[in-house]
Amino acid sequence: MKRLSGFYLLAALVVLLPIIFPDNYYVTVVGVTALLHAILAVGLNLLMGYAGQISLGHAAFFGIGAYTSAILTTRYGWDPWAAIVVGIALTGSIAFLVSRPILRLKGHYLAMATLGLGIIANIVLVQAGDFTGGPDGLGDIPTLSLFGWALDTDLRWYWVMGATMLGTVWIALNIIDSRSGRALRALHGSEVAAEMMGINTTATKTGVFVLAALTASLAGSLFSHQQSFISPDSFSFFFSIELVTMVVLGGMASTYGAVFGAVVLTFLPELLVVFEDFEVMIFGAILMLMMIFLPQGIFVGLQTPFRRRLTRRESPIADTPGE
Amino acid sequence: MTTMKLLEVEELTKSFGGVTAIAGLSFDVPPGNVYSVIGPNGAGKTTLFNMLSGIYQPDEGAIRFQSNDIVGIQPHQVAALGVSRTFQNLQMFFNMSVLDNVMVGCHLRTRTGLLSAALRLPGVKREERESREWARQALAMCSLDRYIGHEAGSLPYGVLKRLEIARALAVQPKLLLMDEPAAGLNDTETMEMQALIRRICEAGITVLLVEHNMGLVMQVSDRILVLDYGSRLAEGTPTEIQKDRKVVEAYLGGEVKYAM
Numbered sequence: 001m002k003r004l005s006g007f008y009l010l011a012a013l014v015v016l017l018p019i020i021f022p023d024n025y026y027v028t029v030v031g032v033t034a035l036l037h038a039i040l041a042v043g044l045n046l047l048m049g050y051a052g053q054i055s056l057g058h059a060a061f062f063g064i065g066a067y068t069s070a071i072l073t074t075r076y077g078w079d080p081w082a083a084i085v086v087g088i089a090l091t092g093s094i095a096f097l098v099s100r101p102i103l104r105l106k107g108h109y110l111a112m113a114t115l116g117l118g119i120i121a122n123i124v125l126v127q128a129g130d131f132t133g134g135p136d137g138l139g140d141i142p143t144l145s146l147f148g149w150a151l152d153t154d155l156r157w158y159w160v161m162g163a164t165m166l167g168t169v170w171i172a173l174n175i176i177d178s179r180s181g182r183a184l185r186a187l188h189g190s191e192v193a194a195e196m197m198g199i200n201t202t203a204t205k206t207g208v209f210v211l212a213a214l215t216a217s218l219a220g221s222l223f224s225h226q227q228s229f230i231s232p233d234s235f236s237f238f239f240s241i242e243l244v245t246m247v248v249l250g251g252m253a254s255t256y257g258a259v260f261g262a263v264v265l266t267f268l269p270e271l272l273v274v275f276e277d278f279e280v281m282i283f284g285a286i287l288m289l290m291m292i293f294l295p296q297g298i299f300v301g302l303q304t305p306f307r308r309r310l311t312r313r314e315s316p317i318a319d320t321p322g323e
Numbered sequence: 324m325t326t327m328k329l330l331e332v333e334e335l336t337k338s339f340g341g342v343t344a345i346a347g348l349s350f351d352v353p354p355g356n357v358y359s360v361i362g363p364n365g366a367g368k369t370t371l372f373n374m375l376s377g378i379y380q381p382d383e384g385a386i387r388f389q390s391n392d393i394v395g396i397q398p399h400q401v402a403a404l405g406v407s408r409t410f411q412n413l414q415m416f417f418n419m420s421v422l423d424n425v426m427v428g429c430h431l432r433t434r435t436g437l438l439s440a441a442l443r444l445p446g447v448k449r450e451e452r453e454s455r456e457w458a459r460q461a462l463a464m465c466s467l468d469r470y471i472g473h474e475a476g477s478l479p480y481g482v483l484k485r486l487e488i489a490r491a492l493a494v495q496p497k498l499l500l501m502d503e504p505a506a507g508l509n510d511t512e513t514m515e516m517q518a519l520i521r522r523i524c525e526a527g528i529t530v531l532l533v534e535h536n537m538g539l540v541m542q543v544s545d546r547i548l549v550l551d552y553g554s555r556l557a558e559g560t561p562t563e564i565q566k567d568r569k570v571v572e573a574y575l576g577g578e579v580k581y582a583m
Contacts, residue, residue, distance in 0.1 A: 178451065185416060
């Protein structure tokens, strides 16, 4: 099937990497983080890239998922899988409740509101010490096990994270290429025209906002169980910005672009370990340079001329539009 | 109902701040017609369209489409009743391909929800195929077949004007509101547009047209409503309008002369 050829390529890459490079730090340790970031970026890209609704507070939903899992398993002895499901339900409900007032806003106003949401969530994590452990964080979070197969090695986590990432990408591709996906893109293109085509834009925005939040929540729970220790630092405003940078770097409105951006921005700090103190500055600079020189993103930006050449070859009359 | 009416507008009023854009306007659009609304700039034509499509809410008055009161409902609900429109300033989805643009028009004719789309359930593929076919038909009707694989953002203005119509036709509306479809078109394109409007009407879709090109309006319309300062100056067939003294004085500046 032509529609999913990119997906099969990506799946092959995910499967082959740990086989070709077994026990490689960059595959099974940094790689797992890259896969986690890819899940988050693909979800955020549905909201930001396709539907055109910016969110500067996405780390909040990642945090709610992570902390729900951590608190329920460490403090109340819940089964991790049940905790994940509850986390997703809780995050979805919160996202649904805040989406109504927030998504009435557009552009800068929406950016400010989501920014506020992210900051509020982070303050709650720090201040509600009795539950969250405050700034010291929460430790001893149990790992997951699949039918008695405990995820106790880096490689096992790689497989689970890889499968989840591929599942997320598959779902995102399916949505984009459907009636719902076209509604999202139409909303981005012209809200008033989308309404006139019979699209309930309010419901569509709410739907994609909740969907992105659910994805972030699932990623948060996995992160919690994989790390076995979490603290509010991982869910700060800077992480929200990092996620936005991933989406922008790869290319807005490209699912593969979001994966690409996530992978690049996960490996970059590893390779530039000497510049650790400047990490946030480097992300800021990347975001600025991208907006000035390649606003459609690296992945999409490099792919467009290539694709144009392909279509040109297929249809010779295609290049003489109108008179 | 003694006379057939598709759209009834009754005592419609809308003001913005102190400015009254539409003042107590009433008119009926019979089905199967090309019904044109003309008037100088600022006469309230676009305001009228925005109220008919649910984008603005009137201060007073009633709008009935096939006897359904459409005041107070959302644009997507108006669309679901069978009203579609094009815009004076293009409202294309420039981030999408030509085919996808028109496929958005098939939104109301299909059912796939977020969940079945996400999991690509069996019915989805069939619906996609149907939508694609409907979109092709709408594109063919607007003579846009050759642009099917293009990105909307790469097309010239005249083509985009027709693409917007194709998208509106994919909704399968009963009433199509066209806001200045010939604005900015050259003579050849205007002739094509005129033929297209007639074709749409012959396909059984009632057309409500706002247009400044008088030649086109006189040729294509069954009835014409003349607006001045938000109220009705005259209404009738093109011949009646051309002879109407009030219209000639107020709108055409005293000289009756129409360009073909």
